[in-house]
Amino acid sequence: MLYRETGQFKTSYRRDQAIFPIAQDRWSIGIIIGIAYLVIPVIANEYWLQAILIPFLIFALAALGLNLLTGYAGQLSLGTGGFMAVGAYAAYKMTTAFPDVPILLVLLLSGVFAAAVGVIFGLPSLRIKGLYLAVATLAAQFFLIWLFNRVAWFYNYNPSGTITAPPRTFLGIMITGPEATATVRYLVALSFLIFFALVAKNLVRSEIGRTWMAIRDMDVAAEIIGIRPLTTKLSAFATSSFYCGVAGALLLFLYLGSVETLAFDITVSFEVLFMVIIGGMGSIMGSIIGAAFITFMPIFLTNAPHLIGVDIPVDLAKELEAIIFGGLIIVFLIVEPHGLARLWQIGKEKLRRWPFPY
Amino acid sequence: MRRLTSVISVILAVIALIAFAATPVLAQNEQFIPLLVYRTGPYAPNGIPTANGYVDYLRLLNARDGGLNDVKLAWEECETKYNTKIGVECYEKLKGNASLVNPYSTGITYQLIPKAPVDQVPIHSMGYGRTAAADGRIFKWAFNFPTTYWSQASAFVKYVGEQEGGMENLKGKKLALIYHNSPYGKEPIPTLTILAEKFGYDLKLLAVDHPGQEQKATWLQVRRYRPDWLFMWGWGVMNQVAIKEAAGIKFPMDHFIGVWWSGSESDVVPAGASAKGYKAGNFHGVGAGFPVHKDIVKHVYKGDEAAAKANNFGEVLYNRGIMNAVYDTEAIRTAMAKYGKKQMSGEQVRWGLENLDLTESRLNELGLEKFAQPIKVTCEDHEGNGPVFIQQWDGEKWGKISDWISPMRDVVRPQIEKAAAAFAQENNITPRDCASEN
Numbered sequence: 001m002l003y004r005e006t007g008q009f010k011t012s013y014r015r016d017q018a019i020f021p022i023a024q025d026r027w028s029i030g031i032i033i034g035i036a037y038l039v040i041p042v043i044a045n046e047y048w049l050q051a052i053l054i055p056f057l058i059f060a061l062a063a064l065g066l067n068l069l070t071g072y073a074g075q076l077s078l079g080t081g082g083f084m085a086v087g088a089y090a091a092y093k094m095t096t097a098f099p100d101v102p103i104l105l106v107l108l109l110s111g112v113f114a115a116a117v118g119v120i121f122g123l124p125s126l127r128i129k130g131l132y133l134a135v136a137t138l139a140a141q142f143f144l145i146w147l148f149n150r151v152a153w154f155y156n157y158n159p160s161g162t163i164t165a166p167p168r169t170f171l172g173i174m175i176t177g178p179e180a181t182a183t184v185r186y187l188v189a190l191s192f193l194i195f196f197a198l199v200a201k202n203l204v205r206s207e208i209g210r211t212w213m214a215i216r217d218m219d220v221a222a223e224i225i226g227i228r229p230l231t232t233k234l235s236a237f238a239t240s241s242f243y244c245g246v247a248g249a250l251l252l253f254l255y256l257g258s259v260e261t262l263a264f265d266i267t268v269s270f271e272v273l274f275m276v277i278i279g280g281m282g283s284i285m286g287s288i289i290g291a292a293f294i295t296f297m298p299i300f301l302t303n304a305p306h307l308i309g310v311d312i313p314v315d316l317a318k319e320l321e322a323i324i325f326g327g328l329i330i331v332f333l334i335v336e337p338h339g340l341a342r343l344w345q346i347g348k349e350k351l352r353r354w355p356f357p358y
Numbered sequence: 359m360r361r362l363t364s365v366i367s368v369i370l371a372v373i374a375l376i377a378f379a380a381t382p383v384l385a386q387n388e389q390f391i392p393l394l395v396y397r398t399g400p401y402a403p404n405g406i407p408t409a410n411g412y413v414d415y416l417r418l419l420n421a422r423d424g425g426l427n428d429v430k431l432a433w434e435e436c437e438t439k440y441n442t443k444i445g446v447e448c449y450e451k452l453k454g455n456a457s458l459v460n461p462y463s464t465g466i467t468y469q470l471i472p473k474a475p476v477d478q479v480p481i482h483s484m485g486y487g488r489t490a491a492a493d494g495r496i497f498k499w500a501f502n503f504p505t506t507y508w509s510q511a512s513a514f515v516k517y518v519g520e521q522e523g524g525m526e527n528l529k530g531k532k533l534a535l536i537y538h539n540s541p542y543g544k545e546p547i548p549t550l551t552i553l554a555e556k557f558g559y560d561l562k563l564l565a566v567d568h569p570g571q572e573q574k575a576t577w578l579q580v581r582r583y584r585p586d587w588l589f590m591w592g593w594g595v596m597n598q599v600a601i602k603e604a605a606g607i608k609f610p611m612d613h614f615i616g617v618w619w620s621g622s623e624s625d626v627v628p629a630g631a632s633a634k635g636y637k638a639g640n641f642h643g644v645g646a647g648f649p650v651h652k653d654i655v656k657h658v659y660k661g662d663e664a665a666a667k668a669n670n671f672g673e674v675l676y677n678r679g680i681m682n683a684v685y686d687t688e689a690i691r692t693a694m695a696k697y698g699k700k701q702m703s704g705e706q707v708r709w710g711l712e713n714l715d716l717t718e719s720r721l722n723e724l725g726l727e728k729f730a731q732p733i734k735v736t737c738e739d740h741e742g743n744g745p746v747f748i749q750q751w752d753g754e755k756w757g758k759i760s761d762w763i764s765p766m767r768d769v770v771r772p773q774i775e776k777a778a779a780a781f782a783q784e785n786n787i788t789p790r791d792c793a794s795e796n
Contacts, residue, residue, distance in 0.1 A: 051450035055443070096784070149539060149565075159548045159777060160488070160541035162468050166784055177785070178472035256446065258468045260541050262568060263442060299447065302437070314437040315397030315406075 003351040019201055036190055041183045049182035050255075052299060057189040058250045060291035063275040064193075064200055064284065065243025070273070071282035072204055073236035074216025075125050079118075079137035080244050081268035082144035086114040087245025088252040088259060089154050092163040096156060103168035103175055107192075107249045114245020115238040117144070122237025126230060129219075141269055149261045164258035176253040185254040192250060193288075196243060201284050203239065212236050213282075244272075278332060280339025289340040298325055387701055388432035389425065389690060391416070392452030394462050399439040400569035401594035403624035407670035408462065409435070411679020414654050414669065419687060421657040426690055427699040440594070442466055453477050457690060457707045460682060461487065464542035467500075472785070474499035480708040482689075484682045485510075485618060485641065489545055492741035493778035494712065495789040501711050503685070504733050505744030507591070507617070508773060509765030510639050511546035513746045514615055515553045516763055518587050529558035534585035536576060536592065536600060539565040543591045546617075550589075552769060570596025577603040590616040597625035605632030612637060615748065622674040626751045634753040639746045642681040642730050644756045646672025649725030650680065674749075674756055681730060688724075689714045712737055731762060737792035741774075 003024050010016040020026040044053065062084060069075050091110035095103065121140035125133050148154045155163050167177025174180040175188055203209050211232045214222035223229055252259050271294060279290020301321040305312050312320075336343050350357065393412065396405035416431045425431050436448035445466035449459060458480045461467040467487030474481050481500045483491070489508045491500035518533070519525040535550060537543030547563060554561040562583050564576045570592065580588065588609065592600055597620045604614050612635040616625070621638020629636075651672060659666040670676040693702045693710025702710070714735045721730060733742040744767075748760040782789060 047450045051447040158780075159544060160464075160468070161544050162465075162541045164468070164472070164781075164784065167786060178476050256442070256469060257472050260442075260465060260468075262465065262540060265568070313397075314395065314435045315402075318398045318437040318439065 003348070003354075017205075019198075019205075033194065037187070041186060044186075046182045049186045052296065054182070054186055054189050054255050055251075056291055056295040057186070057193045058247050058255055059272065059275060059295055060288045061189075061193050061196055061250065062244050062247035062272045063279065063287040063291045064197060065240045065247060066272050067276045067279075067281065067283070067287040068200060068203070068212070068243065069236050069240035070276055071280075071286075072209060072216060073212035073233065073240075075122070075233060075236060076130060076134040077137040077237075077240070078134050078266070078269045078273065079121055079140035079144075080272040081264040081266060082121075082141040083114045083118055083241040083244035084248025084251060084268065085144050085148055085261060085264035086117045086241075087111060087248030088264070089148055089163065090114065090245065091249035091253065092165070093154065093156075095166060095168060099166070099168075103170050103253070104188075106168075107246060107253065110249040111242040111246040114248065115242040118237045118241020118244075119234050122234050122241075125233045125237065138266075141266055145261045145265060160260075162258050162260045163252065165253040165256075168253075176257075178257065189250055189254050192246065196246070197284055197288070200243075204284070208232075208235060216282075274329070278329060278339055280341030283339065283341035285344060286339050286341030289344065293340060297328065301325060388430045389457055389701055390455045391431065391433045391686065392449070392456045392459055393433050393435045394438050394445055394448050394452075394460065394466065395435050396438050396440040396462065398437060399441070400571075401440040403598075404594055404619065404622060404675055405440065405462070407622065407624070407673045407675035408679045408682075410669045410671075411676035411681075412460070412683045413679070414658050414666075414671075414676075415650075415680045415683035416687070417658045418650075418654050422653060426687055427694050429694075429699065429701055431687070438463065438466065440465075442469060445469070449473075453479050457702055457704060458482055458686060458711065460484065460686070464488070464545070465540065468541060471497065471500050478704040478708075480704060480711055482682075482686060482711060484678075484685060486542065490774055490777035490781055492739065492774045494735075494737050494740040495792055496778040496782045496787055497740060498790060499708060501735065501740045503714075503735050503740060503742035503744075504641055504731070505746055505765065506741050506770075506774075507542075507545035508549040508770045509741065509744040509767075510617065510746050511549040511589075512553060512766040512770050513763040514589055514639065515550070515557065516766060517615070517748055517760060519557070525557055531559045531587065532562070532583065532585045533559050533587050533589065534562040534564055534580060534583055536564045536566060536573075536580075536588065536590045538570060538591060538593050538596055539567045542593065546589070546591055548773060549770060552773065553766075556769070566592070566596055566600070569594060571599055573599050573603050576600075577607055580604075580609065581607050586613065588614045590614070590620050592616065592620045592625075598628040601626060601629040601633050601636055604636075605629055611635035612750070615639065618678075618746070621749060621751075621756065623756070624673075624675075631753055633751055636751045637748050637759070638751075638756075640674065640749045640756075640758075641746045642677055643726070643728060644674055644677065644749055644758060648729050649727065650729070653725055677729075684724060684726065684730075685714070685716075685733075688716055688720070711735060712740070737790070 005022045008023055020029060062080060066077060066080050069077050087110040090113035091106050094109060095106045121137060124136040128136060155161050165176045167179055168175055173184060175184060211227045214227050215229060215232050219229060256263060275290035275294045276287060278293055280286025298321055301324055302317055305317055395409035396402060416433055419425060420431055434452055436452055438445040438448055440463050442465040445463060446469050449470060456479045460482055461470055464486050467481060467483040470481050471488060475498060483502050485505055487502050489506040491497040491502050492506055519528050522528060550561055564579055566573055566576055590600055614636055616638040618639040618641060621640060626633040626636055655661060655663055655666050689710040690702055690707055692714050693706045697706045712735055716733045718732045731745055735742050745762040745764045747758055747762050749756045750759045
């Protein structure tokens with residue numbers, strides 16, 4: 001009743017190709033973005049912004065990056081944590097070496113470094129596929145972490161090997177460092193996510209995205225119709241690593257403030273991969289929903305006993321959290337193997353027929 | 359199945375709403391101390407006794423004295439799994455009203471140091487964390503008394519020198535450091551390197567990656583290198599494995615010294631009799647024979663010693679928890695002496711930490727006779743005086759075997775100031791002028 005496109009006529013190709021062809025979708029996305037920009041900074045306290053929403057936005061960006069590679073181009077990667085580390089360390093080295101370069105430019109450039117590294121580690125994808133490729137990217141993960149732990153130049157010879165995001169301003173507003181307010185950091189992370197989600201959406205609708213999907217669905221057939229595997233696969237690796245690199249730099253500059261290599265270890269790669277799988281492979285929306293699920297759920301489960309007034313020891317709560325969280329992942333994958341994004345789509349279809357389903 | 363999916367989506371939506379509506383609620387008129395603990399994960403064997411000791415001392419104060427000057431102590435635990443990200447989430451959740459925070463992880467301490475001045479929550483990283491924080495002119499909100507990793511490394515070298523019959527005999531000796539490959543484990547390296555130049559010993563660094571269950575390659579290197587003395591900066595499961603491996607290659611245990619985080623019961627017991635002779639640093643009493651322990655059994659456990667034992671009563675790390683709680687509560691008391699006997703803010707507790715002066719007579723009053731050394735914290739020096747001693751495992755219990763060893767302040771302090779100055783420059787901090795304060 002509410003959600004029906006009857007009467008919305010597309011009179012031009014431009015309108016037919018819009019990202020959200022249905023007016024209600026356009027509206028709801030607009031409202032969600034409006035709430036994210038205007039309402040949340042006002043009502044959310046620092047705990048919510050700093051400990052929950054900022055990591056969610058950053059991991060959504062990383063999941064988006066991995067989804068481009070794994071979901072759209074079909075190349076399974078376990079090197080996400082490593083590529084994020086490249087972004088973080090590149091941004092740190094750049095901003096400490098050239099303090100006057102605008103910080104937003106530094107954050108973007110850090111993605112370029114990650115993209116370059118991603119291309120190098122993407123080279124094996126031309127020969128190996130599937131799980132074997134996952135193992136090859138796993139090597140990237142371990143090598144990069146080892147490199148940043150071993151070579152003192154990367155952390156400016158600091159005795160502890162930790163890198164700290166220095167305070168930086170943009171247009172007079174403190175964006176990084178301890179003085180930057182959680183609200184500003186949240187808004188920066190949000191803008192990065194929205195901008196890059198829009199870019200990703202348009203990428204996958206354009207020629208390059210279609211070549212990625214062709215390679216994913218059947219690489220031999222794609223090659224026969226004239227798609228070059230070399231440029232296609234490597235461009236997927238480059239784009240994906242760019243996203244992950246920016247996410248890594250944001251993780252350092254907006255969320256944690258100072259990191260050691262442990263912040264980018266193999267569990268991060270797995271976590272991002274789970275976000276993609278649970279959210280939905282080959283879906284921009286799915287990456288964001290998946291990131292929300294993986295970041296919010298454990299925090300909620302830890303605090304849930306407290307909220308309903310049951311006082312259980314923290315260690316027991318943490319173990320329960322792991323059990324329930326693991327169980328939920330299995331339940332979701334059984335109920336909907338195509339991820340939460342598919343559930344979202346089913347929900348929308350139901351809504352179209354509501355209140356007269358057939 | 360379809361119904362199931364819709365039910366799940368509704369449940370999720372409700373959950374999200376509840377979660378958003380509920381934020382941590384804190385009581386008023388109580389001195390609130392957030393506790394970042396880790397009772398699960400690879401470091402739990404160490405995290406549990408430390409947390410129990412800390413909480414038991416707070417419970418003792420509440421039960422015996424009615425809190426601090428009639429202000430009740432309140433605390434809330436948050437499980438960090440020793441994971442930096444979860445630790446930061448915990449800190450953000452509990453920082454409202456917090457008197458001070460003990461991060462219990464060097465990684466988390468690094469995260470919190472820049473936040474402390476903004477949130478006005480002082481950090482007490484007792485003997486861990488960022489060593490440079492000992493320079494109070496730059497790290498106004500961070501404290502690491504009673505001693506630091508750098509001081510301890512120099513004390514170890516001094517001890518080895520004594521055992522060898524003089525510092526000049528260190529020349530040509532081979533020392534190896536097995537360390538946890540993290541900011542924590544890397545802490546002693548600069549000090550040991552500088553001292554290697556000064557005393558002419560040869561230093562070999564052997565990193566063990568998190569969590570440290572796999573050390574075969576490291577110990578192969580130890581066998582090849584044949585060090586005269588072996589130091590270890592380990593934590594959690596890494597300690598047990600290292601001690602077992604050392605026993606496995608028949609390394610002389612009395613030449614193997616662990617940092618104070620590598621010298622608790624849970625580290626040596628799994629290695630069994632072969633751990634006998636292993637040494638470790640420490641800065642507080644061992645055993646359960648101190649008056650404070652009697653009070654804990656009496657007031658907290660109502661005389662039930664078995665229940666106390668089940669909570670790691672009297673273990674090395676349990677005592678460390680007590681030590682930590684003593685320092686923190688005494689700092690709050692110091693603040694109350696200046697600002698009045700009411701709930702103290704973070705800013706006031708910071709003043710208390712900075713002006714903490716635990717004299718011998720005060721320690722005796724607290725039932726801590728010979729448990730700890732007197733300590734005085736100042737604006738310049740957030741480390742205190744920093745002596746440590748060496749304890750040894752005799753197969754059944756830890757025993758103190760050396761006198762208190764003063765660190766080589768002349769070597770360590772300039773390094774601390776150098777590192778602090780570098781931090782200040784990187785973060786645009788102007789050092790405080792301590793002479794003009796107080």
